Amino acid sequence: MKKIYYSGKDREVFVPGKKSFSLIEIIFILMALATAPVPVKAIPSFARQTGLSCATCHTVFPELTSFGRQFKLNGYTMTNIKTIAQKELSSNKKNSRDILKLLHIPQISLAFNTGFTYLAKNLPETQNYNIEFPQSLSLYYGGEIAPHLGSFLQLTMDATEGTFGIDMVDIRYANVTQMGKAPLLYGFTLNNGPMMEDVWNTVSPWSYPYSASGTAPTPSAGTMIEGGLMGAFGAGAYGLINNFLYVGFSVYRSAPFGTVFPPGKSSEMTIKGVSPYWNVGIQHQWAKSYLYVGTVGLSSRLYPSGISGPTDNYTDFGISLQYEYAFVKGQFTVHSSYIWENQQLNASFKTENSQYLTGRINSFKTDASIYLRKGYKFTLGYFNYFGTSDNIIYAPDSVSGSRTGYPNSNGLLVQVDFLPWENTKFSLIYASYFKFNGSVDNYDGFNRNAGDNNSVYLQFWFLF
Numbered sequence: 170m171k172k173i174y175y176s177g178k179d180r181e182v183f184v185p186g187k188k189s190f191s192l193i194e195i196i197f198i199l200m201a202l203a204t205a206p207v208p209v210k211a212i213p214s215f216a217r218q219t220g221l222s223c224a225t226c227h228t229v230f231p232e233l234t235s236f237g238r239q240f241k242l243n244g245y246t247m248t249n250i251k252t253i254a255q256k257e258l259s260s261n262k263k264n265s266r267d268i269l270k271l272l273h274i275p276q277i278s279l280a281f282n283t284g285f286t287y288l289a290k291n292l293p294e295t296q297n298y299n300i301e302f303p304q305s306l307s308l309y310y311g312g313e314i315a316p317h318l319g320s321f322l323q324l325t326m327d328a329t330e331g332t333f334g335i336d337m338v339d340i341r342y343a344n345v346t347q348m349g350k351a352p353l354l355y356g357f358t359l360n361n362g363p364m365m366e367d368v369w370n371t372v373s374p375w376s377y378p379y380s381a382s383g384t385a386p387t388p389s390a391g392t393m394i395e396g397g398l399m400g401a402f403g404a405g406a407y408g409l410i411n412n413f414l415y416v417g418f419s420v421y422r423s424a425p426f427g428t429v430f431p432p433g434k435s436s437e438m439t440i441k442g443v444s445p446y447w448n449v450g451i452q453h454q455w456a457k458s459y460l461y462v463g464t465v466g467l468s469s470r471l472y473p474s475g476i477s478g479p480t481d482n483y484t485d486f487g488i489s490l491q492y493e494y495a496f497v498k499g500q501f502t503v504h505s506s507y508i509w510e511n512q513q514l515n516a517s518f519k520t521e522n523s524q525y526l527t528g529r530i531n532s533f534k535t536d537a538s539i540y541l542r543k544g545y546k547f548t549l550g551y552f553n554y555f556g557t558s559d560n561i562i563y564a565p566d567s568v569s570g571s572r573t574g575y576p577n578s579n580g581l582l583v584q585v586d587f588l589p590w591e592n593t594k595f596s597l598i599y600a601s602y603f604k605f606n607g608s609v610d611n612y613d614g615f616n617r618n619a620g621d622n623n624s625v626y627l628q629f630w631f632l633f
Contacts, residue, residue, distance in 0.1 A: 187538045196418035212321075212328075213632055214276040214311035215240070220401055228493075228500055228540055230372070233377055233455055239370040242354055243344030245312055245389050255278060276312035278307070280286055284593045284628040286382040290621035293567055299384045299438060302629075305339065318342050325476045326437045328383060335400075337374070338363050351411035358419065359406065362399035362466050366407065366417060371489035372465060374399065377536040377550050378582055385624040386568055389606055390576030392454050392532050394467040394485040394509040398444060400426060405446070415463065417448040441480050444469040459493040465508075472516065481514035488534075505535040510556075523562050530556040530576060544589060550582035563607065564610050565614030575607035580619075581628030596628040 179230040215226065219240075226237030233241065240247055256265040282305040292296035306326040311317045318341070325336035343356035358366045362374065370376055373395040381387070391397070405419025423432055432439045451462020464489045470480040487508035494501045510530045516524035535632055536550035560574035580602040587595045605619035606612045612619055 177215070177240050181403070190536075194491045200450045207287070212280040212309045214278070214309055215245065228502065229285065231375060232502065233368055235372065235459055237352075241368045242343060242356065242407070244317060244356055245321060246270060246317060246343065248313055268633060273410070276310055278311070279633055280307040280309065280310045281631045281633075282306070282380065282384060282601060282628065284380075284626060286384045286627075288621070289623040290406045290617070292384075292386070293615075298619075301328060301383050304383050308333070313592075314340075317344050326629055327346065327489070331344045335361065337361065337365060343368070348410060353411075354409040356407050358402045358403070358405050358407075360419070362401060362403065363394050363444075364394070364420065364465070365403070366405065366419065367465075369450075369461055369463070369491050369504075371463070371491050371504050371510070372487060376506065376534060377504060377548065380586065380596070380628055380630065381600075382599070382624060382626040383602065385626065386605075386622045387503075388554050388576070388578035389563065389569055389571065390530055390556060390578065392508050392530055393469055393483040393484055394465065394487065394508060394510070395532065397438075397483070398440070398467070398469065401440060402423070403446070407448075413451055413453065415450045415452065418442065419446045421446060421469075432476050436472070436476060437474055439472045439476050441470040457495045459491075461489075461491040463489050467487065468633070473520075473522065474516075479519055481516050482513040484511055485510045501539050503535070503537045503560065508532040517562070523563070524559045524574070524594075525557070528557045528559055530554065536582070544587055546584075546588070547587040548582070548584040548586070551579070552582070553577075553579040555579075557608075567605070567615040568613055568617060570606075570615075571606040577581035577607050578605050579603050580605075592632040594628075594630040596626075598624075598628070599628040600624045600626070617621070 183607060185190060226234055226240050228234060250442055258265050281290040281303055283302045284304045284333060286299045286301075288297055303326070303499070305328060308324045309318060310322040320341070321337065321339040323336040324337070326333050338361040339358060340360070341356050341358040343354065345352060345354050347353060354428070361365050362576035364372050364374060367375065369549070377397075385501075388520050401421040402424035403419045403421045407415065407417035410414050421440060422443050423436075423438075423440040425432060425436065425439075428436075440630050446465075446467045448463060448465045448487070450461055465485075467485040468482045469485075472478065472480055487506055489506040490504070492503045508531065511533075512528040512530070514523045514526055518526045531554070533553045534550070536548055537547055540546040555577040556575070558574040563571035563574050563576050565572050578599060583599045583601075585597045602619040603609070604612075605622055609619050611617070
């Protein structure tokens with residue numbers, strides 16, 4: 170294996186393929202990637218740190234290229250700018266180690282998002298043709314903190330309250346070694362939600378659609394692994410063996426922010442003990458294509474209210490796939506996931522907040538996109554949530570309720586993106602529902618139909 174030098178530090182890094190690369194080879198690879206038909210956006214912090222185009226790590230933000238996945242797995246620590254460093258000599262005065270490595274410029278960037286939404290039928294007693302300005306405003310710190318240690322930190326403004334709070338957090342240490350004759354990239358992560366540590370765009374919060382209207386109704390049902398534990402504290406480890414087999418494991422514990430702390434009798438959805446999360450998958454890179462197939466899982470015991478008594482238990486298991494094919498004028502990409510969630514609602518059933526003791530939610534998502542080098546991207550997505558009925562959990566209610574007691578929703582997403590510059594994206598998204606919260610007509614019991622929630626969403630996204 171050959172070594173790469175980052176700002177004078179001897180370090181090994183792996184890129185998917187059949188071999189490791191020298192610094193000169195890496196430079197030529199990155200130059201080729203930057204001009205290949207896969208341009209897009211990352212947070213500018215990483216571009217400033219590496220001196221590389223956002224297209225090196227991304228197709229269309231936040232979709233990662235093979236190199237982008239390796240950059241994240243390596244702890245966001247590749248640098249190509251001046252650093253402030255300090256070394257410590259060993260007791261024998263013959264060896265030294267880095268004890269300080271600060272970037273010469275702060276790795277701060279800003280994202281501004283605004284959107285326009287039209288609904289097929291306006292929500293009761295509200296206006297249509299709504300503009301969110303801004304829809305979101307996020308401040309990022311991304312990049313190297315210390316040798317082998319890097320971060321992705323996001324603060325986002327709440328559009329309703331106009332205040333800033335923690336959004337996404339991923340702090341990780343990464344290094345490389347050998348496992349027999351096979352290279353092993355390993356790391357440790359602190360993050361605030363399952364899937365945050367993952368480098369694939371197959372399951373939330375990284376899955377399609379990457380952004381959506383803040384005013385259009387969305388299905389009530391969803392699995393715990395796709396966002397139910399966001400805002401918790403997670404600690405875990407991961408490894409990539411021979412650029413082929415990925416294994417990750419983390420545990421999560423409630424860490425409420427902006428609400429009751431420490432959790433007490435007025436707390437909601439508090440984790441009992443810890444919730445384990447795992448991800449195991451395999452990947453392979455060919456000359457023009459890439460394939461990842463993996464499994465994910467999450468087991469959670471939650472107190473719906475308070476911090477004692479029976480819990481509601483959720484067990485999620487999913488499979489996912491990501492395929493990429495690069496051609497002369499662009500890239501074709503497919504993502505797909507299927508998640509099963511079994512629910513044992515001990516607490517909710519005892520307090521008559523659920524009709525049945527057990528339940529189930531399934532989630533299927535898939536999307537296919539074509540990105541053209543001139544800055545256009547076309548995406549077609551399909552989603553389907555379905556599960557068992559419960560007339561208490563899924564009760565009739567205006568817009569968000571279910572007349573039938575079923576959580577079933579499915580539909581299509583059609584999206585066109587235009588990227589005039591690497592840090593600017595304009596998107597037009599059409600959402601069409603075949604079924605919403607259990608039925609097609611009068612789904613909520615208040616004469617609203619599934620098709621009334623069809624929407625057109627125009628978004629402007631700026632990163633700088």
